[in-house]
Each structure stands twice: as structure tokens, then as C-alpha cells.
Amino acid sequence: MRVYHYLELESALERSGIGTAADHQRLAVERANGDGIHASADVTDDTDDTDVELVTSPCDGRPWQIPARLARRTDPFVAYDVAHCNGIGPGSLALAGHARRTGRPLVLHAHVTREDFAESFRGSTLAAGPLGRYLRWFYSQADLVCCPSEYTKRVLESYPIDAPIETITNGVDLPSLEGFEAFRAPVREHYDLEGMVVFAVGNVFERKGVTTFCRLAQQTEFDFAWFGPYDRGPHASSTVRTWTKNPPENVTFTGWIDDKRGAFAAGDVFCFPTKVENQGISVLEAMACEKAVVLRDIPVFEEFYTDGVDCLKCSTLSEFRDALERLADDPALRRRLGERARETAEEHRLEVVGERLHEVYRRVRAKT
Known part of the structure; x- marks a missing residue:
């Protein structure tokens, strides 16, 4: 079975959670297949349905040739059996429209909601309302919408989305963290x-709790480090620029x-005071490295993590x-939380994701 696995603006999203989630999907399918994925537009018609072949090239040719080929009524897209989109922009719209016109099943992965878009970039909170109306229409085109958590599923149902919705964890790539x-x-010496x-x-976004992170630092004597990109330009929020x-x-x-292994090696307590999250891949990565994790007590974390067992919630x-001071005073608690956190992370390994994706692709194809 050939799946057109599409991530719009792939290079721009390389350092984002969406980009990481899409990479995880591709790795997961590869591991479920037991061999390599074929990210090529040069494909044949005899693909074995027992494996999933991912086509990641955007078209048969160059992306910028799509408008001209459409004008000539030439189909610019490669042959595929299932379309799986991870974006919400024009390219995703084009692929979704093509899948609908040609009767191919369409899977849309909901990485973006109006709730998690707010407090990200300058003006994002004002844009969240119109974005929500667009997402309701866009996601409703799908034969199946996938999202990473039951929390996100409830959010999408509240819009409401007129399509079936299923949850698939974003997963954690355990081998990528080996040797951290x-x-x-x-890294500790460098910083x-x-x-x-x-x-x-x-x-670094306000939605992810940068203000709480910095105010915590002001009230304690620990060293704090935030590993990740930030923008001080016109797209950055005033809060991020200030901090x-x-x-x-x-x-x-x-x-x-x-x-990224440098970040998880240098740190001891992963503190994530995010306000809204669809899952939080970095949480799973910290847990995979057996770090004590301190989370904001928000709905999405209720389904994944247990306070006092694999994390502390605040x-x-x-x-x-108080949680940070407690962990500083009790190394045994840090170690115990970290050990249980590793067990939780292993429940989200990519082999689990791959099995779910294979099952989803077979099922949506069988319905068309």
C-alpha cells in the first residue's frame, strides 16, 4: 500500500513539535515494515499491501510546477492509495482536494487547534477564533482525523468536526536518546x-509557560535552562522578547x-508549566531519559501521567x-519518579505508533 505522507513547509517545521511528530510517524511505519521507507516519486504499481510504502515527495516533479500542471489539466501528484496530511495550509488543501476528487481516502492529522495556537506568536491569540472556524471546515473533509490525545479529540468534537476522530500517540523515539x-x-560546562x-x-512560547518558568527561577536558587529556539523578531510575542x-x-x-541529547543530559528536573498541550513530545523524551518531571496540572496530562507516580503535577x-524544593531535598524521590517515568515512555515507543498507523491505513482504504 502506498501512502502519500505529506508535511507542508517541512524544512520550516523541522524544529517544531509538528515536524517531530511527522518524523516519528515515518520512523514508526519504517519499523513496523521491518525495512526502509521509500521516500521517492519513482514508484511502481506492484506495491505489497503487507507493507506501507511512504511517498514523501510532494509531486511527480517539482512543487512549484503544480500550478502549471493543474492549468494543463495534468495530474501533478504521484500515485498513492491513501493521503495522510500533517499540515493545514495551501499545500495540504491541494492534496486534500485531490484525494476527495479522485476518491482516495484522506487522513488528516490534527496537530493544530485554536486552543494551542493562542499565546504562541504575536497576534496568535487574536487569530485563534478565525483559525478555529477554518479548522472545523478543514478537518471535516477527512475520512479520518487522527490526534495525539483524548483531550484533543474532545476539543475537536466541541468545534464540532464532522468526521470520525481517533487518537494515536505522537510517540517517543527511544533509540534517538541513547548515549545522552x-x-x-x-553541556553543563558550556552553559x-x-x-x-x-x-x-x-x-519558547508564553503558552508553554515561559513566564512561570522565569518567575520560578526568581523565587529559587537553582540554575534554570530552556533548551530550544526563540524569536525576538516581529513574530515573537512581547512576553517572549522580554524574558x-x-x-x-x-x-x-x-x-x-x-x-537534543545534550539538553536531557544537562538537566535534572524537567519543568513544563505549559498552559495548553495536545500531548507534549518533550515530556516523553525527558521521561525516556529517566528525569524527574514536574508538569502543570492540565487536562491533557490526566490521561498519560499520574501525580506522585511518574511525575509531580502543580x-x-x-x-x-514546593515541588522543586522537594525534589532537591530528596534525590531518592527524583530517582524513583525517573524510573517510573521511563516505564511510561516505553508505552509510547514508535513500534506502537507504527502498528496503529498500519491499521488505520488498511481500514480507511478498505472503506473506499
Whole structure:
């Protein structure tokens, strides 16, 4: 079976959660197949249905040739059995329209909701309302909408989305984190980090709790480090510009780090005071590295993590502070939480994701 697995603006999304989730899907299918994926437009018609062949090239030719080929009434798209889109922009619209016109099953992966779009970029909160109306229409075109959590499914149902919705974890790529321990000393030395380091990983947004992160630092004596890119240009929110330009003395914003293993090696307690999340891949990565995890107590985390078992959950600034101080005073608790967190992460390994995707592709194809 040939699946056109499409991620719009792939290079621009390389450092985003959406890009990571799409990469996980491709790796997951590869591992479920037991051999390599074929990301090529040069395909034949004798694909074995027992495996899934992913076609990731956007068209038979060059992407910028699509309008001209459509004008000549020449089909620009490669042959495929199922379309699986991970974006919401013009390219995704074009592929969704092609799938609908040609009677091919369409799977749309809902990485974006109006709720998690707010408080990300400058103006994103104002745009969240119109975006929600667009997403309701766009996702409703699908034969199946996939999303990473039951929380996100409930959000989409509230819009409402006129399509069946199923959950598939974004997963965690356990092999990609192997050997992270070797990075600890050099990364800590490079960023001048000492003692119990409180850390976060990912894009720096207000939605992800940068204000809480920095205020926690102001109220404690721990070193804090946020590993991930941030923007101080016109797209950045005023909050992000303020904190990254003038951070508390014990906070380091590292910017993009080439090897994520360095972040998980240097940090000791993963602190993620995010306000809205569809799942949170970085949480699973921290858990895979057996780090103690402190989370904001929000609905999406209820289905995945248990307070006092594989994490600590907090609602207020004082609760976050108390949790950090408790972990600093009790290394055995940090170790115990980390061990259980690793068990949780293994439940989201990519082999599980691959099996689910294979099953989804076979089922939607069988219905058309």
C-alpha cells in the first residue's frame, strides 16, 4: 500500500513539535515494515499491501510546477492509495482536494487547534477564533482525523468536526536518546550550569509557560535552562522578547541545540508549566531519559501521567516551587519518579505508533 505522507513547509517545521511528530510517524511505519521507507516519486504499481510504502515527495516533479500542471489539466501528484496530511495550509488543501476528487481516502492529522495556537506568536491569540472556524471546515473533509490525545479529540468534537476522530500517540523515539549521558559534563560546562538544573526543551512560547518558568527561577536558587529556539523578531510575542532579552540571573535560554541529547543530559528536573498541550513530545523524551518531571496540572496530562507516580503535577507558582524544593531535598524521590517515568515512555515507543498507523491505513482504504 502506498501512502502519500505529506508535511507542508517541512524544512520550516523541522524544529517544531509538528515536524517531530511527522518524523516519528515515518520512523514508526519504517519499523513496523521491518525495512526502509521509500521516500521517492519513482514508484511502481506492484506495491505489497503487507507493507506501507511512504511517498514523501510532494509531486511527480517539482512543487512549484503544480500550478502549471493543474492549468494543463495534468495530474501533478504521484500515485498513492491513501493521503495522510500533517499540515493545514495551501499545500495540504491541494492534496486534500485531490484525494476527495479522485476518491482516495484522506487522513488528516490534527496537530493544530485554536486552543494551542493562542499565546504562541504575536497576534496568535487574536487569530485563534478565525483559525478555529477554518479548522472545523478543514478537518471535516477527512475520512479520518487522527490526534495525539483524548483531550484533543474532545476539543475537536466541541468545534464540532464532522468526521470520525481517533487518537494515536505522537510517540517517543527511544533509540534517538541513547548515549545522552555522555553529553552531561560538556553541556553543563558550556552553559555554566551547576547543581540540580531545572530545564525545559522546545520552542519558547508564553503558552508553554515561559513566564512561570522565569518567575520560578526568581523565587529559587537553582540554575534554570530552556533548551530550544526563540524569536525576538516581529513574530515573537512581547512576553517572549522580554524574558529572553532580560532573563533572571539564574536562567539560560540556549537557543537551538543541535543534539537534543545534550539538553536531557544537562538537566535534572524537567519543568513544563505549559498552559495548553495536545500531548507534549518533550515530556516523553525527558521521561525516556529517566528525569524527574514536574508538569502543570492540565487536562491533557490526566490521561498519560499520574501525580506522585511518574511525575509531580502543580497548579500554582507556589506548588511548582514546593515541588522543586522537594525534589532537591530528596534525590531518592527524583530517582524513583525517573524510573517510573521511563516505564511510561516505553508505552509510547514508535513500534506502537507504527502498528496503529498500519491499521488505520488498511481500514480507511478498505472503506473506499
